[in-house]
Amino acid sequence: MKKFMVFVTITTLALFIAACGTTEDDTNTNSPADNNAGETENNAANEQDNAANDQNNANTENGSTTDNNDATNDRDNVTTEMDADYPFTSFDLEADFEGTEDIVEVEYEQDTNETEASYRNETQGIQLRGDEAMQELDSIFSTFDFDENTPKEEVLSTVLEAFNIPNDAQNVELDIEYSGGTEVEYQQ
Structure with a gap:
């Protein structure tokens, strides 16, 4: 009986702590590593776009209007x-x-x-x-x-x-x- 009471008490406390541990500020469930991974992907995509723009600007300065990067239609x-x-x-x-x-x-x-x-x-x-x-x-x-x-x-x-x-x-x-x-x- 004593073991049963300890079990019930521990289970109740665990549920109580779990319920109290969630606050309104915890709306983002991603870990900081997950958030940084998204930033890294965005930064890599931006760097590729910037490199393509630099190439296009260099082409324009040289008198060429040819777009060498047809990989995207964003242009x-x-x-x-x-x-x-x-x-x-x-x-x-x-x-x-x-x-x-x-x-x-x-x-x-x-x-x-x-x-x-x-x-x-x-x-x-x-x-x-x-x-x-x-x-x-x-x-x-x-x-x-x-x-x-x-x-x-x-x-x-x-x-x-x-x-x-x-x-x-x-x-x-x-x-x-x-x-x-x-x-x-x-x-x-």
Whole structure:
């Protein structure tokens, strides 16, 4: 009986201590080692991004606009606020000519929270992403006054002229999603 009473007392005290040992400040159950592991991972990712940015800055200073790190598409994201009011939310253009595919490639996509843009034109030595691409594309897109009801030939002609694509281009594919949600494919 005495052993039973000691057992009950120890069990009751253990439960009481366990219940009292938890406070409102103990909301984070990770150990300090777990928290530091997350910081280490974030620091490593930031160092990789910084190294890639340093490389891109060095390339830009040398006159090269080529992005050597295609491992991430984060560079396509536009971070500056442009006062863009285009008739479309997505614009994807690919043009082949002179026996080479994708001499001109333009990608623009505007979502609720972000805009992605890239512009490559090998005949003019243009290879831009993100904000730089958007600045260049804005000067072109802002001249467009077509919409989903404009005849396809007129849209293609306007786009070919705006991007200096020769009329003898072998394959031109243009996909546009207009602001109203209508998607139209154009081909030449």
